[in-house]
Amino acid sequence: MNASQVLAQFQATGVQTCFHDRHIDPQIYAGLDGTNWRLADYEARGGYKALRKILTEGLTPDQVIAEVKSSGLRGRGGAGFPTGLKWSFMPRQFPGQKYLVCNSDEGEPGTCKDRDILQFNPHIVIEGMAIAAYAMGISVGYNYIHGEIFQTYDRFEEALEEARAAGYLGDKIMGSGYNFQLHAAHGFGAYICGEETALLESLEGKKGQPRFKPPFPASFGLYGKPTTINNTETFAAVPWIINNGGQAYLECGKPNNGGTKIYSVSGDVELPGNYEVPMGTPFSKLLELAGGVRKGRTLKAVIPGGSSAPVLPADIMMSCTMDYDSIAKAGSMLGSGAVIVMDDSRSMVESLKRLSYFYMHESCGQCTPCREGTGWLWRLVDRIDRGVGKASDMDLLNSVADNIQGRTICALGDAAAMPVRAMIKHFRHEFEAKIPGYVPKAPAKA
Numbered sequence: 546m547n548a549s550q551v552l553a554q555f556q557a558t559g560v561q562t563c564f565h566d567r568h569i570d571p572q573i574y575a576g577l578d579g580t581n582w583r584l585a586d587y588e589a590r591g592g593y594k595a596l597r598k599i600l601t602e603g604l605t606p607d608q609v610i611a612e613v614k615s616s617g618l619r620g621r622g623g624a625g626f627p628t629g630l631k632w633s634f635m636p637r638q639f640p641g642q643k644y645l646v647c648n649s650d651e652g653e654p655g656t657c658k659d660r661d662i663l664q665f666n667p668h669i670v671i672e673g674m675a676i677a678a679y680a681m682g683i684s685v686g687y688n689y690i691h692g693e694i695f696q697t698y699d700r701f702e703e704a705l706e707e708a709r710a711a712g713y714l715g716d717k718i719m720g721s722g723y724n725f726q727l728h729a730a731h732g733f734g735a736y737i738c739g740e741e742t743a744l745l746e747s748l749e750g751k752k753g754q755p756r757f758k759p760p761f762p763a764s765f766g767l768y769g770k771p772t773t774i775n776n777t778e779t780f781a782a783v784p785w786i787i788n789n790g791g792q793a794y795l796e797c798g799k800p801n802n803g804g805t806k807i808y809s810v811s812g813d814v815e816l817p818g819n820y821e822v823p824m825g826t827p828f829s830k831l832l833e834l835a836g837g838v839r840k841g842r843t844l845k846a847v848i849p850g851g852s853s854a855p856v857l858p859a860d861i862m863m864s865c866t867m868d869y870d871s872i873a874k875a876g877s878m879l880g881s882g883a884v885i886v887m888d889d890s891r892s893m894v895e896s897l898k899r900l901s902y903f904y905m906h907e908s909c910g911q912c913t914p915c916r917e918g919t920g921w922l923w924r925l926v927d928r929i930d931r932g933v934g935k936a937s938d939m940d941l942l943n944s945v946a947d948n949i950q951g952r953t954i955c956a957l958g959d960a961a962a963m964p965v966r967a968m969i970k971h972f973r974h975e976f977e978a979k980i981p982g983y984v985p986k987a988p989a990k991a
């Protein structure tokens with residue numbers, strides 16, 4: 546079955562998907578065709594071998610954590626925090642209940658990889674979580690799934706049932722002394738619920754608003770108990786690491802950027818979709834996999850890591866490789882790996898207006914700079930776009946962004962401010978051109 550057949554099949558069932566079958570060295574998407582997501586299929590692909598290896602060969606939790614550390618796996622939820630290191634923060638001797646949480650909230654515009662992992666390969670996440678829980682001595686876990694994706698939630702529930710029936714979850718897993726209960730939780734469809742502490746609040750049945758940190762979830766998490774939270778794709782990477790070794794995973798990518806990464810390529814490309822490629826793949830190669838810029842047009846700009854990542858002009862982007870370090874060096878972030886491609890027909894003012902509307906809408910309202918500032922950002926960009934902006938609006942935009950960034954409980958404020966600064970830095974002339982009578986300021990005298 547090819548990608549378009551897969552797409553047609555899922556569209557027929559009402560499930561929107563962007564899975565694509567053009568991958569390089571896939572680890573998570575290997576061999577998937579949209580129909581082979583069940584337990585028997587996963588086992589036929591070597592599924593649950595890693596969990597079995599740990600339990601039957603008696604790998605200690607420390608050995609599992611060491612393997613993950615050596616893999617160079619960095620959290621795929623956005624911040625790229627080293628996963629093995631995060632796991633080592635969990636207080637293993639804590640006497641009470643500890644929790645493991647999978648973040649499948651995925652609300653960042655442009656990102657659609659986690660729902661496809663859950664849709665096409667749900668057992669890989671279950672196995673990854675079971676291994677993580679073993680490594681950290683955790684007996685209860687939750688997968689928090691975005692509230693607007695119903696079929697994916699149902700599918701994950703079905704996969705959980707299969708795993709429980711086969712003895713991969715529950716008490717005395719595979720005849721060992723290891724117990725792990727895993728549940729699915731359906732979220733509320735709010736972007737802020739992807740922020741890890743807002744997610745925990747929401748999971749507890751409260752309004753999804755971020756908590757002050759510290760304390761961090763490793764000491765005060767779900768119901769006030771030690772909790773580790775990782776992204777769906779992060780967990781999905783774990784079975785491969787255990788089966789093949791941390792070093793092999795690291796070598797798939799480049800130093801400090803191990804393994805493969807799934808990029809959700811959207812916007813002005815011929816074949817938008819999710820592509821799994823090794824870390825360090827040139828951006829130009831990824832663009833080629835996605836069919837190139839639509840209708841043969843010219844590449845203008847790219848947002849390389851989801852809507853909160855600063856935009857990069859085409860020439861900078863074409864010299865980047867797709868990994869945390871290269872994109873950071875170019876002045877942006879790999880973030881969640883959502884690559885939004887813009888061709889030369891796109892107005893940067895309009896694009897920023899769209900982004901700013903999103904952040905205004907999704908601000909939870911808890912912190913004044915974010916609640917008020919995101920509204921101001923949108924209003925300013927909107928009036929510039931409508932041709933009624935004032936000459937002072939350029940400075941005002943920067944000043945509003947300054948007053949949000951770094952002044953809020955969570956990073957949603959930064960996520961709203963950073964695109965503004967980058968758009969002005971790289972495409973200031975487009976904004977100025979829309980302001981009636983705009984006269985650029987004379988450069989300051991030395």
Ligand SMILES: Cc1cc2nc3c(=O)[nH]c(=O)nc-3n(C[C@H](O)[C@H](O)[C@H](O)COP(=O)(O)O)c2cc1C
Pocket residue numbers: 619620621622623624625626631648649650651652653736737738739740741742774775776777779955956957960
């Ligand atoms: C506003 C906001 C939204 C976020 N949304 C998500 C999300 O949808 N999925 C996710 O995994 N991480 C999201 N994060 C990052 C999480 O807070 C957290 O860092 C991540 O789940 C940790 O997993 P990782 O270490 O595997 O990346 C978000 C952060 C912020 C500030």
